[in-house]
Amino acid sequence: MARVKTAVETETKTRPETQLSRPWNVIVHDDPVTLMTYVTKVLMQVFAYAESKARTLMMEVHKTGRSIVWTGGREQAELYAQKLQAHHLLTTLEIVDD
Amino acid sequence: MWVARVDEGWLFGDLSPRTAEILKGVPMLLESEDPRVRARLLPETLDDVGHEADWRQHAVPELERLFASRSTLVGRDLAAMRPMKSGGKLLLLITNQHASAWLAALNAARLALYCLNDLNAAHMELDSEEPATPQQQQAIDSIHLMAEMQSVLLGDAPVESCGSITDLDL
Numbered sequence: 001m002a003r004v005k006t007a008v009e010t011e012t013k014t015r016p017e018t019q020l021s022r023p024w025n026v027i028v029h030d031d032p033v034t035l036m037t038y039v040t041k042v043l044m045q046v047f048a049y050a051e052s053k054a055r056t057l058m059m060e061v062h063k064t065g066r067s068i069v070w071t072g073g074r075e076q077a078e079l080y081a082q083k084l085q086a087h088h089l090l091t092t093l094e095i096v097d098d
Numbered sequence: 099m100w101v102a103r104v105d106e107g108w109l110f111g112d113l114s115p116r117t118a119e120i121l122k123g124v125p126m127l128l129e130s131e132d133p134r135v136r137a138r139l140l141p142e143t144l145d146d147v148g149h150e151a152d153w154r155q156h157a158v159p160e161l162e163r164l165f166a167s168r169s170t171l172v173g174r175d176l177a178a179m180r181p182m183k184s185g186g187k188l189l190l191l192i193t194n195q196h197a198s199a200w201l202a203a204l205n206a207a208r209l210a211l212y213c214l215n216d217l218n219a220a221h222m223e224l225d226s227e228e229p230a231t232p233q234q235q236q237a238i239d240s241i242h243l244m245a246e247m248q249s250v251l252l253g254d255a256p257v258e259s260c261g262s263i264t265d266l267d268l
Contacts, residue, residue, distance in 0.1 A: 032219035033212045034205055035245060037252050041201075081143060082157045086164055088205045093144050 022095050024077035026070040029090040030061050042087040043069060046080060071096060101250050102260040107193035108250060109263060111182060118188050120240045122176050125169040127210035128203050134213040139165070139206055165206070171196060172203045182268050189268055197251050204244045204251075211237045 028039070036058055043054035047070060060067035070080055077093055084091040099117060102109045113121075127135070140158050144150045175196060179188045192200050212222075215237035220228035222241070230238060249255045260266060 031209070032222045033208050033241065035248055035252070037254050038201065038205060038248060041252060078153070078157065082161065085139075085141070085143070085157075085161055087202050088139060088209055090138070090141055091143065092141070093149075 022098075023071050024074045025068045025094050025096055026077050026080045026084070027066050027092050027094060028057070028061050028069050028084060029092065030065045031090050034089065036062060038087075039089060042084065042089055046083045046087075101255075101257050102266075103257045104191075104260050104263045104266070106263050107191055107195075107197065108257070109260070109266075109268075110190040110192070110247070111187070111268065113179070113188040113190060115186070115188070117243065118176075118179060118190075120243060121190070123240075124203055124207040124244075125173040125176070127207040128165050128169045128172070130210055130214075132210075132214060135210045138209050138213050168199045168203050168206075171199050175200070184268075191263065192251065201248055201251050204248050208241045208244050211241050217241075 028043075039058040039061065040051065040054045043049050043057055044051060047054075049057070057067045057069050069084075070077065081091045081093050099113055100111050102111065128139075130136070140161060142150060143153050143157075175190065175192060179190045181187070182189050211217075215234050217230075217234060217237065218228065220226055221230060221234065221238055226238075246255070250257055
């Protein structure tokens with residue numbers, strides 16, 4: 001995790017200010033293999049979400065193909081994405097559009 | 099195969115040699131260098147080329163180390179499988195402390211088998227009628243077996259409680 005922080009600190013010197021200040025979305029995508037209850041459990045574990053919220057997000061992934069599971073600062077978004085990928089949820093990051 | 103909840107964790111019994119072989123493949127699948135598996139377990143995460151390069155440089159090595167560590171842990175548990183007194187079948191203990199690592203490792207192995215065998219979503223449905231080669235069918239069966247184990251570890255499947263493993267004559 002510390003290495004991600006280092007990367008973000010480096011970014012502050014080189015990336016445009018607008019990209020740093022804008023929020024980032026953590027997105028989980030559907031896959032036909034991962035069990036639905038597993039996705040729910042991971043969302044509860046990583047974000048400390050209540051089971052009802054985690055299940056709602058999981059169902060959005062299942063029905064629409066993706067769900068924004070968290071939005072916020074880049075550094076925290078990267079940490080969350082790394083944790084989700086550690087559990088093999090298909091996860092991407094995107095900057096929130098203006 | 100049967101499962102019992104013991105104080106120490108989950109006990110999987112009556113594992114056939116074939117089932118044991120499937121499970122012994124989990125650590126290798128988790129660390130597969132096949133590009134299809136790597137693309138799924140370490141997916142492209144950011145659209146921006148520079149951001150993605152940073153991700154590859156800093157986040158991916160940590161994930162690789164975690165997967166290697168999990169692979170070792172699961173491999174040790176598999177190496178500790180022992181024959182049951184009643185015959186040639188095997189007994190596997192997944193301790194409470196290792197359950198989370200096993201859950202993730204089984205998920206990775208299922209995803210890897212899916213990628214390596216060119217399966218599609220229709221193959222994953224129960225009672226699927228999607229045509230499958232014998233090799234694909236073997237992979238599908240392995241994926242379902244690992245899903246059953248995940249369901250047990252997730253608490254989705256009812257499992258009988260049996261006290262401590264030391265009290266069982268197996």
